[in-house]
Amino acid sequence: MSFEVAMVGIAMLIVIGILLHHPSKSLGLPSLLIFIGVGLALGNGEFDFVYDNLQLTSLVGGVALNIIVFVGGLNTSTAKIKVAYKEGGILSSLGVMLTTLIFGLILYGLLDFELITCLLFAAIVSSTDAAAVFSILESKKLKLKEQTDTVLEFESATNDPVALLTVILLTDIALSSGGAQIVVSEILLMLSQQVIVGLAGGYLIGKLAVWSLNHIKLQEYGLIPVFILASFIIATYGTDLLGGNILIAAYVVGVIIGNELQRGKEVSKHFFNSLAWLAQSLMFVVLGLQIFPQQLWPVFIISILPALLLVFVARPLAVQICYLPFRRASWRKRLFISAIGLKGATPIVFALIPAAAGLAEGTQIIHMVFFMVLVSVLIQGGAIEPLAKALRLNDNVENSPPDKIERR
16 A cells, blocks of 8 residues: 555545544544544455554554643643642552552453463553543533542543553563563662653753743744644653653643743644644544454453443542542542543553564453443443532532532
8 A cells, every 4th residue: 555545544534533523522422432433444344455553553552642641731730730639649650550450350360361461451451541531521511529620630641651651561571481580679660760751851841942932932923833842752752762751751841831831822722732633533543443343242242341340340449549548538529530430542552562562462452452441431431421410529510509528
């Protein structure tokens, strides 16, 4: 297939997905399902075209994820971070690790996988998806009491680095015959390096970019988002070269630029929101192309029970443990956050890592993760608004009885 044909084909798939976006919102379906559905329907042999390239899909998904996290940082105010960083930070770090451990043990009792493979599987689906959380909260126009929506947004925007690092480490262990020789101190050292270098790289490049734009005062406003895009690339991939976590760098540089830029904010906001939509649509379409419907059915039955246990057992238990230090948080808030651990394209992108590395169970894991994402989107995504109203967490609910515990 020529480059021109590939470009036209991908563009046409994106156009179809965008045209289906409005009717999907009317039906309450997230855009994730629409774009993945377009890829599933058109790219796996139905029209004499087959796409099967794990490495390219992983690359596209990784780049798109970096952009989505960066734009999430651009749209996150420091005021929200100050409110949510304690609860959100615990959920995005300890919560991910607890979910991995709890769900890994559940999978070990259900599946014919080794323990390390079960933990890897659990790590892949341990994080909430920023694109899914942001898009559903935005489409529902939800504003929740007790800063519950802020905590969810902060958690979803910051938990990918811990999950990604865990997936990479467990993939290495699963593929290594000497995996037992990997010690905890080495893992902690690598984790510390990833976090510290990622934070430092994103912060320094972000500050330098903001200082430059605020002092140089470019006359052509169209150059400002281009400069920011270049700064984002330097911060993320430069940090990655230095051994830092690319997603942490992407989020931090986004927060710094989004909050401290003085000129061209609106131009940049519209530009990068559009870029994030492009990244999401391209990522979802390519992921849909990579998944073969005829290979899904054999794992359908064995995926349902684990998916339900993730939604109703592993996630709630991990969240409740994380909230033990936060005694002032109401039970309503804890229950809502426990129930809403939305999965999206991120777990599918993470599932490509062991598959592309050659793990024997990699393809089966991709297909099972796909079903888990569907279950999460349908159950957790559909439950957000009615559950918020039932728990009286929705600020838009009129005549809600006062509750001293729920005061913001």
